[in-house]
């Protein structure tokens with residue numbers, strides 16, 4: 001009897017808790033839907049909105065028209081292309097497009113014009129939305145520049161800026177060339193004999209190894225050997241990727257994921273942290289005592305370490321505090337995180353565009369012949385640049401190729417949190433209330449916007465070389481935003497540009513890199529997905545966060561005669 005009563009009581013308790021969860025869920029949903037309704041009542045442009053489902057039906061339509069692994073950034077371009085369907089009175093998307101796709105995400109607004117984007121990145125530097133910091137917490141406990149805000153960010157960001165400047169990175173050019181030469185050599189080794197193409201492989205694997213090694217050189221001047229050591233050892237790279245995998249499992253009530261990491265996964269997070277810590281700490285200690293690296297070059301880390309004096313409690317002491325060292329380590333991991341797949345994916349999309357626009361590839365080759373000498377051997381170009389590093393900054397066409405790649409394939413964009421009562425005023429002169437809407441700079445929409453970019457969907461490196469007054473001249477400030485804008489922009493832009501240029505210089509004249517989907521399908525067998533295409537292309541943008549190329553971009557390589 002007592003037993004039954006207890007079970008009943010327990011069941012009632014569980015039912016009550018479930019009811020509370022459901023009611024809270026419904027209440028949140030109602031609040032989201034109501035907020036958008038009230039904006040509509042104020043006469044603001046709103047996508048067709050269902051009181052039950054918000055904008056989910058539009059998002060569902062986008063998903064249905066695309067392969068299941070499509071990246072959400074393609075939604076921005078898709079919406080811009082279908083503007084007339086959803087905003088019949090508009091020629092272009094409104095400056096702010098409110099999105100109500102709760103419970104997939106909280107409230108977000110796509111900001112699609114450069115005037116409005118500059119208001120929260122340049123004029124005011126608003127904080128990032130807190131999901132970014134929550135996601136990144138296991139990696140650095142919030143000790144890094146990517147996710148901290150306020151005074152800590154203001155103190156630490158300038159400490160890293162000098163090391164990432166073009167001038168100071170140029171001093172490290174020989175070291176970086178060494179890593180990119182290995183990349184060029186690996187590509188050559190997988191090329192076919194004579195006229196033949198070699199076997200198919202995902203280019204992204206090789207570019208990721210490269211970017212890892214380059215960051216090791218630029219930040220610490222150490223060799224991480226990601227490119228050369230393919231064994232399954234407990235390398236920094238392997239530990240790092242395992243950590244990212246574990247970070248991706250996280251509590252997210254908006255998405256209905258409540259459990260988060262299991263205890264054994266938490267233990268793995270701690271173990272990975274220890275492994276990375278034990279690897280990076282001695283590297284820092286070695287360079288803390290400046291006499292031990294005399295004669296070597298100043299890296300990003302060395303230039304940041306100088307501030308140990310200003311941070312020391314009595315001003316004279318050279319021993320850093322634990323916190324100082326922890327922040328250095330956190331920022332090294334952050335460089336690896338923010339710099340590896342961004343640059344690696346950009347190399348892939350750049351190769352894709354050069355394949356599709358062979359006349360541009362010819363122009364690049366001509367530029368390299370003219371500036372670096374007609375000997376196309378990568379070893380020769382490497383030698384010329386090692387003695388005259390500044391020549392890398394005299395390749396305007398190559399830089400145009402890079403900027404145009406990042407215009408057509410932006411990989412990420414900043415999302416900022418507005419303070420209460422915040423407004424944006426668009427180029428359309430409409431005043432948009434932004435309370436509680438994440439401010440999502442829409443790089444994909446802005447960078448293909450027909451008002452700012454003539455022939456917006458064409459790959460035209462020339463537009464970066466013409467002078468003011470030419471119809472192709474990119475005349476609108478802040479309409480190119482792949483590295484975000486303002487003081488909180490990407491610290492690694494110069495490093496990325498340098499690495500991308502070196503990749504072009506050391507591969508364009510000797511290799512032909514081509515997508516190889518039929519070989520890939522044979523290799524993948526039943527696991528291949530030939531029906532997945534976007535605009536007729538097998539290579540499309542995938543990933544749940546940063547944009548990655550589909551299947552890592554399967555290619556094969558041929559030697560150029």
Ligand code: HEM
Nearest residue numbers: 145146335338339342343346414482483484490491492496
């Ligand atoms: C093509 C390559 C790259 C692209 C497209 C890119 C893009 C971006 C973007 C859009 C942001 C702003 C993120 C936000 O506001 O949430 C950012 C920030 C950042 N990036 Fe990059 N990035 C690239 C390469 C690199 C490299 C090579 C490094 C370092 C080695 C790096 C380090 C950082 C850091 C530390 C931040 C945070 C800066 C701060 O908050 O103060 N990035 N990047």
Ligand SMILES: *[C@@H]1O[C@H](CO)[C@@H](O)[C@H](O)[C@H]1NC(C)=O
Nearest residue numbers: 138139140141273274277326
């Ligand atoms: C990683 O481990 C070190 C040493 O045990 C510790 O000082 C640090 O706070 C840990 N960091 C993270 C992100 O857990």
Ligand SMILES: *[C@@H]1O[C@H](CO)[C@@H](O)[C@H](O)[C@H]1NC(C)=O
Nearest residue numbers: 161162163165167168298303
């Ligand atoms: C390069 O580093 C030095 C410190 O060694 C610094 O004084 C200088 O400002 C840096 N250069 C740039 C362009 O940031």
